[in-house]
Amino acid sequence: MGEVIVITSGKGGVGKTTTTANLGTGLALENKQVVLIDTDIGLRNLDVVMGLENRIVYDLVDVVEGHCRVKQALIKDRRYEGLYLLPAAQTRDKNAVNPKQMVKLCQELREEFDFILIDCPAGIEQGFRNAISGADRAIVVTTPDVSAVRDADRIIGLLESSELKNPKIIINRVKPDMVRRGDMMTIDDIIDILAVDLLGVVPDDEKIVISTNRGEPAVTDSKSLAGQVYRNIAKRILGENIPILDVQSEEGFLHKLKRLFGIKNAM
Amino acid sequence: MSSSVTFKGTVNGLTIVMNEDDPFEKILSDIEKKITSAKKFFEEGNLAVRYRGRKLSDEEQRQILRLLLDKSGVMINSFSEEANLSKQDDSLKAAYGANGNSYEKTKIFCGTVRSGQEVRYDGNVVIVGDVNPGANVIAKGNIIVVGSLRGMVHAGSDGDPDAYIVAFRLRPMQLRIADIITRAPEEYEEKPETPEIAYVRDGQVYIGSYCFMPS
Numbered sequence: 001m002g003e004v005i006v007i008t009s010g011k012g013g014v015g016k017t018t019t020t021a022n023l024g025t026g027l028a029l030e031n032k033q034v035v036l037i038d039t040d041i042g043l044r045n046l047d048v049v050m051g052l053e054n055r056i057v058y059d060l061v062d063v064v065e066g067h068c069r070v071k072q073a074l075i076k077d078r079r080y081e082g083l084y085l086l087p088a089a090q091t092r093d094k095n096a097v098n099p100k101q102m103v104k105l106c107q108e109l110r111e112e113f114d115f116i117l118i119d120c121p122a123g124i125e126q127g128f129r130n131a132i133s134g135a136d137r138a139i140v141v142t143t144p145d146v147s148a149v150r151d152a153d154r155i156i157g158l159l160e161s162s163e164l165k166n167p168k169i170i171i172n173r174v175k176p177d178m179v180r181r182g183d184m185m186t187i188d189d190i191i192d193i194l195a196v197d198l199l200g201v202v203p204d205d206e207k208i209v210i211s212t213n214r215g216e217p218a219v220t221d222s223k224s225l226a227g228q229v230y231r232n233i234a235k236r237i238l239g240e241n242i243p244i245l246d247v248q249s250e251e252g253f254l255h256k257l258k259r260l261f262g263i264k265n266a267m
Numbered sequence: 268m269s270s271s272v273t274f275k276g277t278v279n280g281l282t283i284v285m286n287e288d289d290p291f292e293k294i295l296s297d298i299e300k301k302i303t304s305a306k307k308f309f310e311e312g313n314l315a316v317r318y319r320g321r322k323l324s325d326e327e328q329r330q331i332l333r334l335l336l337d338k339s340g341v342m343i344n345s346f347s348e349e350a351n352l353s354k355q356d357d358s359l360k361a362a363y364g365a366n367g368n369s370y371e372k373t374k375i376f377c378g379t380v381r382s383g384q385e386v387r388y389d390g391n392v393v394i395v396g397d398v399n400p401g402a403n404v405i406a407k408g409n410i411i412v413v414g415s416l417r418g419m420v421h422a423g424s425d426g427d428p429d430a431y432i433v434a435f436r437l438r439p440m441q442l443r444i445a446d447i448i449t450r451a452p453e454e455y456e457e458k459p460e461t462p463e464i465a466y467v468r469d470g471q472v473y474i475g476s477y478c479f480m481p482s
Contacts, residue, residue: 157384195379
């Protein structure tokens with residue numbers, strides 16, 4: 001029996017879709033059978049980030065309305081064994097699906113897959129209700145912005161009242177320099193407010209932008225720090241106990257080298 | 268024979284502690300003796316005098332006040348009973364001394380009150396957890412937050428200005444007591460990491476550090 005995990009945030013643009021793509025790929029790299037569902041009907045993105053846009057024939061709405069079988073709508077990612085995508089419809093809106101249909105769909109996919117990752121749309125309306133309805137657990141993505149944390153708090157409250165207890169959070173786009181200068185909320189500040197378990201801290205990484213545009217999840221890039229973090233998060237989801245990478249005190253390569261040679265930091 | 272009264276100098280003036288069991292005449296004469304022996308104390312221009320330890324009738328109050336005026340030779344600003352507290356803490360006095368409200372019903376909420384959530388009750392509310400920004404706690408009585416208060420709270424929501432708010436970390440978006448609305452000052456302020464109390468006096472919300480009452 002597979003597990004259904006919804007990836008949500010409340011606020012838009014914090015990295016739900018990127019997180020879904022990377023965690024899904026990360027789990028597939030761990031030899032799991034994974035399906036990603038894009039529930040952002042009308043504003044689909046996950047197919048683009050995964051680089052599978054040109055292979056869409058059927059979508060989520062086709063499946064719930066019975067125009068096709070689930071198997072037909074699933075797009076197999078040829079690069080990674082065991083990774084599938086169920087894309088959202090682009091010509092419809094959130095009301096084209098209801099929570100009951102999502103529960104039924106998740107039940108069906110659960111039989112065949114180890115993980116069903118649901119990419120939730122921004123907001124707290126119908127799209128959000130649909131996305132969380134079939135989920136067993138939730139991952140809340142936030143950034144170190146006051147507004148994103150505020151929305152994450154709201155979302156955690158809604159998840160808790162929908163019986164999705166103990167959501168975990170991923171703090172995305174942390175800029176270590178800014179945190180060190182005191183210009184950005186620290187991880188501790190955020191945990192203090194949200195009072196939930198931390199699943200991972202993803203540093204701001206230009207490689208993410210590149211990989212997202214290319215449709216190749218950063219998790220596969222062994223040189224990317226963000227990719228490393230996503231691999232760790234995937235392992236944590238699988239129950240492995242991996243310490244959280246302290247990106248806040250992560251020094252630049254140059255600084256490390258200087259320290260190694262005992263050169264005083266003159267910069 | 269021990270004296271039936273003790274004089275205590277405080278930041279605000281003088282407090283006279285009286286023995287409850289001694290006759291009033293003895294108290295009067297002891298006060299007189301004290302004034303004479305503590306002349307130095309009364310060099311200051313004027314004093315606010317408070318008393319505690321026993322209840323005084325209006326007549327007895329007048330007698331002591333006259334005695335103070337006659338013998339000490341200083342101006343007496345005020346003479347009143349001190350609320351039964353060990354600390355000279357105005358905030359506590361405001362909260363408890365003037366505490367006309369006595370809501371018997373209390374709701375206890377365990378956990379974090381998150382953005383978009385609201386706890387509303389027609390009595391006192393105790394939050395065992397945090398109140399986050401965007402969350403509301405509204406009580407007809409008093410509000411106590413055993414945690415960080417970062418959201419909006421409204422105590423005495425039916426218009427009771429005696430209601431008060433206590434929080435372990437008082438960092439509210441907005442505080443409302445009765446029909447008074449206040450918000451935190453704009454400029455950055457170093458805030459204490461100790462419990463604080465908010466209460467109303469003379470139509471204004473005051474915030475003071477909260478110390479526990481001795482039993």
